[in-house]
Amino acid sequence: MDRAPQLALVAGEASGDLLAGLLMGGLRARWPALRAAGIGGPRMAAQGFEAWWPHEKLAVRGYVEVLRHYREIAAIRRTLGDRLLRERPDAFIGVDAPDFNLGLEERLRAGGVRTIHFVCPSIWAWRGKRVEKIRRAADHVLCLFPFEPELLAAHGIAATYVGHPLADTIPLEVPRSKARQALGVGEGETVVALMPGSRRSEAQYMAASVVQAAAEMHRREPGLRFLLPVVPGLHGLIAPAVEQYAGGAAVTLVEGRSHEVLAASDVVIVASGTATLEAALFKRPMVITYKMHWLSYQLMKRMGYLPWVGLPNILCEDFVVPELLQDAATPQALADAALRWLHDPAGCARLAERFTELHLRLRRDTAQAATHAIEEVLRG
Structure with a gap:
């Protein structure tokens, strides 16, 4: 043409x-x-x-x-x-x-x-x-x-x-130090990325439990740092949830910049969707979660063919990362799963190898x- x-x-x-x-x-x-x-x-x-x-x-x-x-x-x-x-x-x-x-x-x-x-x-x-x-x-x-x-x-x-275009735009080697410097995060800090979804309906159902998970992690390990990238337009929904549920946890809201947050993080609590693939391409260990209206969940669950919901698990054809959905997505369970990654550096290294292979396939x-x-x- x-x-x-x-x-x-x-x-x-x-x-x-x-x-x-x-x-x-x-x-x-x-x-x-x-x-x-x-x-x-x-x-x-x-x-x-x-x-x-x-x-x-x-x-x-x-x-x-x-x-x-x-x-x-x-x-x-x-x-x-x-x-x-x-x-x-x-x-x-x-x-x-x-x-x-x-x-x-x-x-x-x-x-x-x-x-x-x-x-x-x-x-x-x-x-x-x-x-x-x-x-x-x-x-x-x-x-x-x-x-x-x-x-x-x-x-x-x-x-x-x-x-997948994300496999082209996200670098194979994660720019961790550069991202931490840009976000004002120290090299020695342990960072948890909180990503409760980019849709208003997702934030309404998941923001509270994800922020409460951060509060629970802080209760057990007070030195953790939490970063929550906010999609434009959702600040008015996310900020009150943080104020209400974070307790003493240091949760910093970041306007956009989700890729920098992922690069800087040590573990991610993330809503099922494209963000899980982004986390995988950044080679981050993660806990996948999702909540919705109970009737919507029952209808969608009956239509599924695969044992997995999250894209990293589907593409790897294995439960390489945990999925905590609907009633299972309690703050305590999310905190447990995220902390397990932080205490398993060998498991994180093996996961990074799987995600590197996936990254190369999608480029x-x-x-x-x-x-x-x-x-x-x-x-x-």
Whole structure:
């Protein structure tokens, strides 16, 4: 395609904004005059993206939680679909957010707009019947993990493995000293990273237990230092939880800068999601946790196929790090699991080796590979 394309994108939360921002870097390197608009966040805006709605509008997780916002989200999708069918971009790229994007892609594709879905939904882990919707919705799927294209091909879906962009951006060697210096952390301090989720609904369910876990760890080992990176927009929700539940624990809120916090940390208590993969790529021992509305949890648990929930465990096909979910995610259990890592340097070293192997598998210059795949779709 000789001229710069006009693309529409939707990224529905902080992790999608991160992926889409990295993708747009590759697209803009190929087409400096690229025009892109839709739903996105600050990382996309930094690449010249025009956000018609902010990505926070779609940052909702769980069936019950989605129902509370359903009318607004459905109205946004309908209005966006109407506009894109009128303006007819060269392609629509749905970045993750499958519950929102697949339905929109299906409508756009039926209307003659090329559709690309970036991040294969986890049909290998749960909701396998969703593959039929993917086949109707997407002209092409860009996959983060190497086993996914073959799985999709078996269902007649064109796909390309592009690697995971985080594996390109996160260095193989962890810049621990540099990160500690930037955050004002001493080399001799033991640092625990607290990451209770990037969505408002996640913070509402998990912030209290994660901060209480820090208080419990402090009670047992008073010298620990705690860092909690806060996603823009969630400070007003996180700060009161810290004030209420931290006790005497030294919990420092850090605006963004999650990668520096991970690099500086000795162990991480982290909500299940993309952040667990980030922690793995930084070779950090971690405890994965998750809480949601009890009904949402029961519904999602029944749809799962794998014994693991966290991405590091799924990709390593083993319980390499503990998972404490829902009722099991008590402050005492989280503190126990995190402290076990701090007292097991040999186990941390073995885990770092597993995560280094994973890092190497996922490196593929994702922005360039994805841009090439998108160009092939545009030519077709």
